Amino acid sequence: MNQETAGPEAQRVEPVRNFSVLLSPTPRGARLARLLATEQLRSWELALSPADQIVAELASNAATHGRVPGRNFRLTLYVVGDTLRIEVTDTRDDRRPRLQHPAEEAESGRGLLLVDALADRWGSTAGPLPRKIVWAELRLPERWSATTSPCTRSCPGSLRYSR
Structure with a gap:
């Protein structure tokens, strides 16, 4: 019979967490990506910011620049060790993202x-x-715990890291 035992020298192994969802490549799908990511981060007791803003920008780009009629985009979140990885997969491999510096008067292009x-x-x-x-x-703090602001856990952006 096999048994796992943990002696004092055993290291704590953190579980790999993941979340993945297919969404329509529309403004509504991009908004839903941010809302679903926010709820998943809350359930993992991770800080919402800046991950929610990154999800919003990447999902908006997928819905705007990666859109192919009839094909969805995928949002995936992973937590491995001390790293949160956000992935947005779309069906336009021919259109790779590039950093650009738009004109000051431009209303978009800063995502x-x-x-x-x-x-x-x-x-x-x-x-x-x-x-x-x-x-x-995003690197997560070495030792983190979720705490809530004075409002409640349901307030947007209420989870913050503390040491």
């Missing part, structure tokens, strides 16, 4: 600048044809 500023790392990779994956990673 990847925000992702670049908020994420610890980000990039894109080819998925199974015809897909591409745009990803961003």
Whole structure:
């Protein structure tokens, strides 16, 4: 009979957490991506910000620039060790994201600048044809616990890291 025992030298193994959902490549689908990601982060007791903003930008890009009629985009969240990885997969591998600096009067075009500023790392990779994956990673604090603000856990943005 096999038994697992943990001696004092055993290291604590953190579980890999993941969440994945298919969404329509529309403004409504992009909004739903942010709402679902926010609820998943709450259930994992992780801080909402800046991950919610990164999800919003990547999902909006998938719905705007990665849209192919009849094909959905996928939002995937992973927590592995001390890293939260956000992935958005769409069906336009021919349209890779590029950082651009729009004119001051431009009303759009700053989404990847925000992702670049908020994420610890980000990039894109080819998925199974015809897909591409745009990803961003956030390092989680070494030891974190979720705490709530004075309002309640249901207040938007109420979870914050504490040491």
